[in-house]
Amino acid sequence: MLTMAIVILLLLMCATIPVAVTLIILAFVLGYFYSDFPFYLAAGEVLWTNSENYTLIAIPLFVLIGEILVRCGSARKAYSIMDAWLSWLPGGLIHANIGASVLFSATSGSSVATAATISTIALPEGRRLGYSEGIFSGAVAAGGTLGILIPPSISLIIYGIFTETSIPKLFAAGVIPGLLLAALFCFVTIVCSVIKPSISGQRAKYNWKTRIVGLFSLMPLFLLFFVVVGSIYAGLATPTEAAAIGVLAAVGIAAAGRSFSIAMFTDAVLGSLRTTAMIMLIVLASYFLNFVLSTLGINEQIEALFSGMNLSALETLLLVFCIYIVLGMFIETLSLMVITLPVLAPIVFAQGFDKVWFGVVVIILIEMALITPPVGLNLYVVQGVRKRGSIMDIVVGALPYVLAMFVLLYILVIYPQVALYLPNKV
Template sequence: MLIVTLLILIGLLALAIPVAAGLGILGLSLSGIYSKLPLSLAMGEIAWGTSNNFLLVAIPFFVLLGEILLRSGMAERMYNALVLWVPWLPGGLMHSNIASCAMFAATSGSSVATAATIGTVALGEVEKRGYSERLFLGTIAAGGTLGILIPPSINMIVYGVLTETSIPKLYLAGFIPGVVLAALFSLTVLVICLIRPEMGGKPTSTSWAQRIAALPDLIPPLVIFLAVIGSIYAGWATATESAALGVIASIGIAAAYRRLTLRTLLNAFEGTMRTTAMIMAILLAAYFLNFVITSIGLTGQVNRFITSLGLSKVQLLIVVVLFYFVLGMFMETLSMMVATVPIIAPVMIAAGYDPIWFGIMIIILMELAMITPPVGINLYVVQGLRKKGRIDDVIIGTSPFVITMLLMLVALSLWPQIALWLPQMAATT
């Protein structure tokens, strides 16, 4: 049954069928082959039950938040302010790319939005300051992946809904790993530029007066982050309500900067509807597929198969990491999550792994999938912004950061408290 499922899935991917349609066709195919009852009759109820989930309302809010930040110019001012604080480091603006991605990630919840936004404002500096173009592109593509690890995160919401795990606890668990991974990205750039100084671009100078004058441009993303995350942990709002507060804060800040126009709002609404429709279509199709594979007994088969292998906890973790590493080369991350997490997560939890810790591991594996060819979405986002050359340059530029992410996975495996310390502290207070 598992072999048939994989063959159908590979065939659908090879035909380049849209993800939502492919998952739906896979569900209907498995129902027709293995079920005595027409499981398609449950599609309406599944679609209503899924789309009626209050937690999922947070998704369009976070998408809208990112759209407003991009279109109001707040992201550009934030980047230009950070540029003034890092010219003394080997690698210069490449550290600004990573820091800007981390700050934007703390408001947007999306890796693609993070890479696209920071890439739009940063790419003009490559030739102007003599950076290694490949490494510069790599910092944007890899830094953009922080959008789903540093809270708030759309993918964490999806994982929480799929596994019935606390979203606030996932947000807390993602904060320290997100900051650590951003620091490791900068350390990677630093080491490369110390070994190869010519890759670090021309050094620039700036005064303390300029740095201090630019600090107000860093306040808006911090205000939005506090509105979103602070309202959750202060007990004032749920994850969904905090997303709405973030939108209100972003609109207020855009109005204060006199960048809130009717055209800005209409463009933001249009982009939000397009992205939300895509995400929800994938989720609805994936929920139907999950219903089918549970009904036909595929989930039980996979669990029994893995149990029969007699793997230790460490061996099981290695197998799962390798599975997602390979699968991430060929599948889009959101569809990969909704198609596999309902099967893999119960196996890992039954083996004794904490569901919150495993959620952070999954998110980092999704980040890894965004910069591994041939389907790494951030690679194509950055190449699309670049509008010249070959995508090979972006792939080569991100390769050091793939190694950095793998090291982060090892660190989380050896020291789970990196992810679990904050949730445990919050539970005791």
């Protein structure tokens, strides 16, 4: 039964059937062949019960924050300021890709949105200044992955819902690893630039006055971050309430910058509706699939398979890493998380690993999936904006940043407190 489930899942994925539809089809096929119970009779109850989760409301609100900030020009302003502060480093403008991704991630919560926004701004500028498009585009794709690690993160919210883990603690856990990963990305850029100076192009020169004034213009973004995240940690708001406050703050930023209009807000709402519909359909379909798998006993089969291997805690963790890395090459990131968490998370928790810590680790593994072929979503997003050359240029350019993610995973395994220090203070 387990083998049949895996085969059906891969066949449907290869047939490019939408992920949510794939999960529903898999659930019904398994139910038809292995159970006398008509699962379709329970579908409505399962979907409705899980869609009532109050925390899920935070997802469309965080998406809307990102959509508003994209349309009001905040992302472009953040990029130019990061260029002023970071372009003196070896690698020049490439560091601005990473720095701007950090800033936008702290307000967006979506990797795809971060990659799409920063690539739209960065690629024309990099092309104009003569940067090597491979590593330049690879840095944009890699920087976009920070969107699901640095809070607020939609993926961390979904992880918290599926594993019943505190979302404020997950947000706190993502801060230090997210900033550390950004620093590793910058270090990788410096190393690549020293080894091969030709990847860098011309560098704009800025005086200190321009840099300081630029920091003041970023104050609205910093304020938005502290309003959203600070209200959660101060106990003034739940993540959902903080997201609603964040929407109001984003509207205020747009209005203060004289870029708010009914047409702009309507476009932002429609964009967030499209994104939210996709996310929620996948999440609810995975809930139904997990209901079927649990009823048929497949989850227990997988747990028995792991138990029968007699692996140590570290060996179990490394095997889970390998599963995520391999599956991440073929399955879209959100789908990968919602498919695997109900099965693999209990196995990892049974070995004594911390739920919050594992949440950060899972996000980093999923980040790898965003920039590893053949289904690295950020690679295709950046290539779609680039509109020329081969996507293999971006794949090769992103590889050094994949190595940086492996380094961060090693650090987290050896020093779990890197992720747990802030949550333990909350």
